[in-house]
Amino acid sequence: MSGARTDTVGTYPIKEKTGFTLAKVCKAHRARVGALLAGYGLHVGQEMVLVELWHEDGLRGGELAGRLGVEPPTVTKMLRRLEGCGLVERRRDPSDARSFRVHLTNEGRALEEPVARCWEEVEEAMLAGLNKAQRRSFRELLIRVRSNLDPEFGAR
Amino acid sequence: MSGARTDTVGTYPIKEKTGFTLAKVCKAHRARVGALLAGYGLHVGQEMVLVELWHEDGLRGGELAGRLGVEPPTVTKMLRRLEGCGLVERRRDPSDARSFRVHLTNEGRALEEPVARCWEEVEEAMLAGLNKAQRRSFRELLIRVRSNLDPEFGAR
DNA sequence: AGTATTTAGTTAGCCGGCTAACTAAATGCG
DNA sequence: CGCATTTAGTTAGCCGGCTAACTAAATACT
Known part of the structure; x- marks a missing residue:
C-alpha cells in the first residue's frame, strides 16, 4: 500500500x-x-460462422448470432460478405416471412x-x-x- | 479419413x-x-494506450505501436480519439520534425x-x-x- | 377481428484492428 | 553538396465487433 x-x-x-x-x-x-x-x-472471425454451419446447416440468422455469442447486426454483415464470396446462401424460411435459413454452398463445405x-x-x-x-x-x-x-x- | x-x-x-x-x-x-x-x-482497447503511458509518459507514436503490438494506423486513430477526449496530448518532438511525443493530461493520469x-x-x-x-x-x-x-x- | 406487443433482421454509425499507398522528414552516401 | 533510401505518421478503405434506432412480420390479448 x-x-x-x-x-x-x-x-x-x-x-x-x-x-x-x-x-x-x-x-x-x-x-x-x-x-x-x-x-x-x-478473414479471421468469418470461420466461426462456418464452424457453426458445419456443425448444423440451415440455422436461422438469430440462432447463428446466439451460438456465436455475437449481436445480430454483426451476423447481418458477415453473412452478406460470406454470401458475396459464395460460401453461404440465404433462403427465406417459408414458415416465417421475416426469417431465413443459412445454408452452406459446396464451396463453403469444402x-x-x-x-x-x-x-x-x-x-x-x-x-x-x-x-x-x-x-x-x-x-x-x-x-x-x-x-x-x-x-x-x-x-x- | x-x-x-x-x-x-x-x-x-x-x-x-x-x-x-x-x-x-x-x-x-x-x-x-x-x-x-x-x-x-x-472503449476497451483504449485503456491499453493509457497503460503504456502510465508506465512511461512521453512515448513517441511508433514506440506506442511497438509496445502495444499494433500497427501505426491503429495508433493514429486511437490517439486522435483519446486526444479528443482530453486524456492525452501530442507534442511535436523538436529533435525530429516528423515525430511527436504523447503525454498524459491530468484527466488521463486520473x-x-x-x-x-x-x-x-x-x-x-x-x-x-x-x-x-x-x-x-x-x-x-x-x-x-x-x-x-x-x-x-x-x-x- | 383488430389492436398492441414481441420477435427477426436491417441500417447507420462508432470503435479497435488490419493492409496498401502516400507524404514528409531524416539519414546515407557518392 | 545533392540525390537515393530509410523512417515516422497519415489517409483510405476493409473487416469483426458493438449500440441505437428502425422496419416488418408473427403473436398475444382484449
Whole structure:
C-alpha cells in the first residue's frame, strides 16, 4: 500500500495481471489463425460462422448470432460478405416471412478441412513444449475461467 | 479419413480445440472489462494506450505501436480519439520534425486507479474458485503459450 | 377481428484492428 | 553538396465487433 513504488495502484499493474496476458495470447492466436485463413480468402472471425454451419446447416440468422455469442447486426454483415464470396446462401424460411435459413454452398463445405488444418497448426504451435498433463490442465483451467466469465456458458 | 464420423476432419472439431475456448474466454473478458470501462467513457482497447503511458509518459507514436503490438494506423486513430477526449496530448518532438511525443493530461493520469480497479474486478471474477496453485499454474501456462505464439515475446 | 406487443433482421454509425499507398522528414552516401 | 533510401505518421478503405434506432412480420390479448 504505502510501498516505495508509485506506479502501481494498490494491487499490481495491469500489465502483470493474468487477464492482460490472456488478452495478448488471444491476440497472437488470432493473428496466427488469421494469417493462415487469408490463404483461403477468409478473414479471421468469418470461420466461426462456418464452424457453426458445419456443425448444423440451415440455422436461422438469430440462432447463428446466439451460438456465436455475437449481436445480430454483426451476423447481418458477415453473412452478406460470406454470401458475396459464395460460401453461404440465404433462403427465406417459408414458415416465417421475416426469417431465413443459412445454408452452406459446396464451396463453403469444402473449406471445412483446410480451416480445421489451420486451427490445428496454430493449436500445435501454441501448445508446443507442453506435455499431456499440462495441456489438459490448461484446457480445464480455460473452461473453468470461461464459465466464470461467460454468463451464456453456465448452462453447459 | 475412413472413420465412421463425417463431421470431423481427422483430429477433432474446432469447437473442441483449446484455442477455441481461449478465444471465447478472451471475448468474455473483453466484454466484461469493456462494460466497466464504459463507465469512464473509455472503449476497451483504449485503456491499453493509457497503460503504456502510465508506465512511461512521453512515448513517441511508433514506440506506442511497438509496445502495444499494433500497427501505426491503429495508433493514429486511437490517439486522435483519446486526444479528443482530453486524456492525452501530442507534442511535436523538436529533435525530429516528423515525430511527436504523447503525454498524459491530468484527466488521463486520473484514470489510472479506476481503470486498474476495473481490471482487478474482472480478474477476480475470472479466477473465482481457483486456489493459489491453480492461479499460478494458469498464469504460467499463459505465459508459456504466449512465448510460443508471439514472436515479439521471445526476448523476454 | 383488430389492436398492441414481441420477435427477426436491417441500417447507420462508432470503435479497435488490419493492409496498401502516400507524404514528409531524416539519414546515407557518392 | 545533392540525390537515393530509410523512417515516422497519415489517409483510405476493409473487416469483426458493438449500440441505437428502425422496419416488418408473427403473436398475444382484449
